[in-house]
Amino acid sequence: xxxxxxxxxxxxxxxxxxxxxxxxxxxxxxxxxxxxxxxxxxxxxxxxxxxxxxxxxxxxxxxxxxxxxxxxxxxxxxxxxxxxxxxxxxxxxxxxxxxxxxxxxxxxxxxxxxxxxxxxxxxxxxxxxxxxxxxxxxxxxxxxxxxxxxxxxxxxxxxxxxxxxxxxxxxxxxxxxxxxxxxxxxxxxxxxxxxxxxxxxxxxxxxxxxxxxxxxxxxxxxxxxxxxxxxxxxxxxxxxxxxxxxxxxxxxxxxxxxxxxxxxxxxxxxxxxxxxxxxxxxxxxxxxxxxxxxxxxxxxxxxxxxxxxxxxxxxxxxxxxxxxxxxxxxxxxxxxxxxxxxxxxxxxxxxxxxxxxxxxxxxxxxxxxxxxxxxxxxxxxxxxxxxxxxxxxxxxxxxxxxxxxxxxxxxxxxxxxxxxxxxxxxxxxxxxxxxxxxxxxxxxxxxxxxxxxxxxxxxxxxxxxxxxxxxxxxxxxxxxxxxxxxxxxxxxxxxxxxxxx
Amino acid sequence: xxxxxxxxxxxxxxxxxxxxxxxxxxxxxxxxxxxxxxxxxxxxxxxxxxxxxxxxxxxxxxxxxxxxxxxxxxxxxxxxxxxxxxxxxxxxxxxxxxxxxxxxxxxxxxxxxxxxxxxxxxxxxxxxxxxxxxxxxxxxxxxxxxxxxxxxxxxxxxxxxxxxxxxxxxxxxxxxxxxxxxxxxxxxxxxxxxxxxxxxxxxxxxxxxxxxxxxxxxxxxxxxxxxxxxxxxxxxxxxxxxxxxxxxxxxxxxxxxxxxxxxxxxxxxxxxxxxxxxxxxxxxxxxxxxxxxxxxxxxxxxxxxxxxxx
Numbered sequence: 118x119x120x121x122x123x124x125x126x127x128x129x130x131x132x133x134x135x136x137x138x139x140x141x142x143x144x145x146x147x148x149x150x151x152x153x154x155x156x157x158x159x160x161x162x163x164x165x166x167x168x169x170x171x172x173x174x175x176x177x178x179x180x181x182x183x184x185x186x187x188x189x190x191x192x193x194x195x196x197x198x199x200x201x202x203x204x205x206x207x208x209x210x211x212x213x214x215x216x217x218x219x220x221x222x223x224x225x226x227x228x229x230x231x232x233x234x235x236x237x238x239x240x241x242x243x244x245x246x247x248x249x250x251x252x253x254x255x256x257x258x259x260x261x262x263x264x265x266x267x268x269x270x271x272x273x274x275x276x277x278x279x280x281x282x283x284x285x286x287x288x289x290x291x292x293x294x295x296x297x298x299x300x301x302x303x304x305x306x307x308x309x310x311x312x313x314x315x316x317x318x319x320x321x322x323x324x325x326x327x328x329x330x331x332x333x334x335x336x337x338x339x340x341x342x343x344x345x346x347x348x349x350x351x352x353x354x355x356x357x358x359x360x361x362x363x364x365x366x367x368x369x370x371x372x373x374x375x376x377x378x379x380x381x382x383x384x385x386x387x388x389x390x391x392x393x394x395x396x397x398x399x400x401x402x403x404x405x406x407x408x409x410x411x412x413x414x415x416x417x418x419x420x421x422x423x424x425x426x427x428x429x430x431x432x433x434x435x436x437x438x439x440x441x442x443x444x445x446x447x448x449x450x451x452x453x454x455x456x457x458x459x460x461x462x463x464x465x466x467x468x469x470x471x472x473x474x475x476x477x478x479x480x481x482x483x484x485x486x487x488x489x490x491x492x493x494x495x496x497x498x499x500x501x502x503x504x505x506x507x508x509x510x511x512x513x514x515x516x517x518x519x520x521x522x523x524x525x526x527x528x529x530x531x532x533x534x535x536x537x538x539x540x541x542x543x544x545x546x547x548x549x550x551x552x553x554x555x556x557x558x559x560x561x562x563x564x565x566x567x568x569x570x571x572x573x574x575x576x577x578x579x580x581x582x583x584x585x586x587x588x589x590x591x592x593x594x595x596x597x598x599x600x601x602x603x604x605x606x607x608x609x610x611x612x613x614x615x616x617x618x
Numbered sequence: 619x620x621x622x623x624x625x626x627x628x629x630x631x632x633x634x635x636x637x638x639x640x641x642x643x644x645x646x647x648x649x650x651x652x653x654x655x656x657x658x659x660x661x662x663x664x665x666x667x668x669x670x671x672x673x674x675x676x677x678x679x680x681x682x683x684x685x686x687x688x689x690x691x692x693x694x695x696x697x698x699x700x701x702x703x704x705x706x707x708x709x710x711x712x713x714x715x716x717x718x719x720x721x722x723x724x725x726x727x728x729x730x731x732x733x734x735x736x737x738x739x740x741x742x743x744x745x746x747x748x749x750x751x752x753x754x755x756x757x758x759x760x761x762x763x764x765x766x767x768x769x770x771x772x773x774x775x776x777x778x779x780x781x782x783x784x785x786x787x788x789x790x791x792x793x794x795x796x797x798x799x800x801x802x803x804x805x806x807x808x809x810x811x812x813x814x815x816x817x818x819x820x821x822x823x824x825x826x827x828x829x830x831x832x833x834x835x836x837x838x839x840x841x842x843x844x845x846x847x848x849x850x851x852x853x854x855x856x857x858x859x860x861x862x863x864x865x866x867x868x869x870x871x872x873x874x875x876x877x878x879x880x881x882x883x884x885x886x887x888x889x890x891x892x893x894x895x896x897x898x899x900x901x902x903x904x905x906x907x908x909x910x911x912x913x914x915x916x917x918x919x920x921x922x923x924x925x926x927x928x
Contacts, residue, residue, distance in 0.1 A: 191802045206801055208793040208794050210918065215786055218786060
């Protein structure tokens with residue numbers, strides 16, 4: 118059998134980095150082929166070459182046995198390659214039909230397009246209304262737009278880059294049904310994901326990349342998730358410590374927290390009441406865009422609410438700003454690393470001032486204590502194993518995982534009474550994610566109340582003592598982590614509070 | 619007060635003459651902004667168009683050549699902006715401001731020998747039979763061809779943006795340039811084309827001032843109309859027909875204050891001269907007060923530089 122896509126000795130260099138070194142593997146028709154690797158292992162570069170965004174420096178690709186060198190995404194699409202982007206390439210202000218039309222050649226984007234969208238989306242169990250504005254769609258629906266856009270071109274190879282990181286478990290199930298149906302029709306799928314359990318359930322072949330090289334190929338159905346992870350990072354994973362389980366007095370109490378937003382795609386928080394106790398990790402699960410950003414902003418003090426809605430150690434702090442809250446011991450690490458948690462152009466030293474100024478006394482009577490700031494930056498770098506040339510490096514020059522370690526470490530070393538973190542391991546590779554989770558657990562064990570807002574259920578299962586689910590701006594009652602199944606959480610995430618009650 | 623000076627038909631015609639340069643400049647800038655580029659150099663491109671149109675008409679005796687020259691001059695200045703912002707990645711706001719200052723200076727220099735010379739008459743496109751009708755004749759059927767061209771331009775841009783694939787791609791580039799690039803559209807090429815179009819439109823708008831409205835060359839004669847055109851684009855929420863309407867409102871306020879001055883209203887003329895600009899500010903403040911609505915139509919990538927990251 119001729120492979121649909123053969124990659125032979127492909128090498129791609131960037132200034133100072135070899136993204137892919139002599140990569141070779143085959144994708145067969147009707148196969149779901151996993152591409153595994155940590156961040157920076159070279160998966161994205163490889164995908165970009167297959168999709169015609171970049172060209173290999175050396176090596177050849179073959180498509181059904183014939184040399185294949187797409188010069189643009191349009192050429193790759195014409196050959197039969199479809200790509201569902203990790204960060205959707207969608208236009209929020211445009212309608213579903215317009216978004217789909219933009220990804221099709223002009224002759225296929227005629228007046229009958231809305232009808233074809235309806236037909237294809239129904240056929241593959243991905244219901245979509247072509248006339249709706251994409252900005253109003255949920256994340257899962259947006260992904261459907263991407264997939265339908267690919268399917269309309271009858272692809273032979275469908276590349277999915279981290280497709281499930283933003284979906285509820287039920288949405289993941291639906292997606293897998295669609296992918297299996299495609300496989301039966303002979304479509305090959307190149308599947309990129311960090312979620313090893315999913316890969317084991319779905320994929321029939323896997324290629325593992327590390328540092329730009331192929332370090333292994335396997336049948337993921339015959340491997341354990343742990344084995345796959347160790348193949349990816351090239352060393353053994355430290356086993357996670359058990360949740361401490363003990364929790365003390367309430368440190369942070371939310372009472373009827375309500376915050377109505379007027380932002381166009383914002384979510385209003387409605388009547389959230391929850392208690393966060395010393396020594397526990399409370400996980401807040403939910404599909405993106407259900408009020409997580411708003412909740413974190415309210416807790417940080419970026420959105421003030423009426424004072425009694427938030428109590429910190431019995432004090433009403435709802436009306437206080439971020440600096441005053443930090444002084445009292447409530448620290449927040451937001452989701453967006455660059456531009457929110459850290460200023461990209463500023464050095465790591467300067468970035469300490471952003472959140473550690475008050476608690477670590479980095480400023481005195483209006484003057485900066487640069488020595489203290491440098492010392493603090495160096496301490497964070499050392500204790501959290503941040504890989505960087507030094508404290509003078511601009512925050513934007515760090516890789517995602519390293520910057521995440523830095524911004525989380527910057528909060529943890531302030532020994533806050535309450536720490537709220539959002540998406541602590543989003544886009545972070547397995548090794549760094551493990552380190553961050555361990556640090557959060559250690560912090561809780563030392564008596565801090567920790568709240569972790571995340572879309573990664575496996576992560577929350579691993580580190581939380583208690584769970585709550587946010588859906589449509591409402592927070593479910595927390596329940597002990599051990600007593601809740603993934604299915605129940607999935608239903609809650611879909612907003613079906615009674616179904617799981 | 620002398621009310622006899624008021625002739626409604628004459629006022630309406632004056633209004634159209636005052637509004638037409640703004641229509642050209644605003645519609646051009648609207649296309650540029652829909653592609654996600656903020657070109658603050660409209661004023662500079664207009665005045666260069668004004669002197670180019672005037673000078674070429676004087677030298678060749680042909681107003682058609684004059685209009686063409688203005689179109690090319692505006693586009694050339696815009697090409698400079700496109701090269702700076704799209705190739706050299708300079709800051710759009712600073713480059714646009716520099717373009718305005720440069721254009722004003724350049725036009726003043728070229729215009730030295732042309733000061734005080736009257737422009738040759740601009741041919742009117744009077745429609746036989748209809749143009750002699752009372753009231754609606756001079757109002758609708760006896761204008762120069764540029765007035766009709768401005769209408770066609772507005773309709774054409776509306777059609778392009780809302781009904782054509784090219785317009786969809788243009789809007790997509792302005793909405794999310796990274797996504798457009800990822801799908802395989804040439805963001806820089808599309809933006810450059812939009813910038814050139816905007817420059818050509820601004821050039822023609824400027825030429826209308828020096829060749830029809832004034833019609834003579836005076837240094838600095840655009841008098842801030844480029845800025846008003848920019849304001850109109852925002853005020854119109856990036857919709858062509860609203861921009862057209864906006865241009866007529868601002869044109870109307872300008873003419874109204876001139877007539878009030880002529881009537882000898884007991885308000886200092888300086889205050890009256892301010893009114894079109896004041897109205898601009900007031901309208902802008904009122905419009906932008908509803909941020910959610912303004913944001914909905916605003917191109918999300920407006921003014922943000924695009925770096926092709928692989």
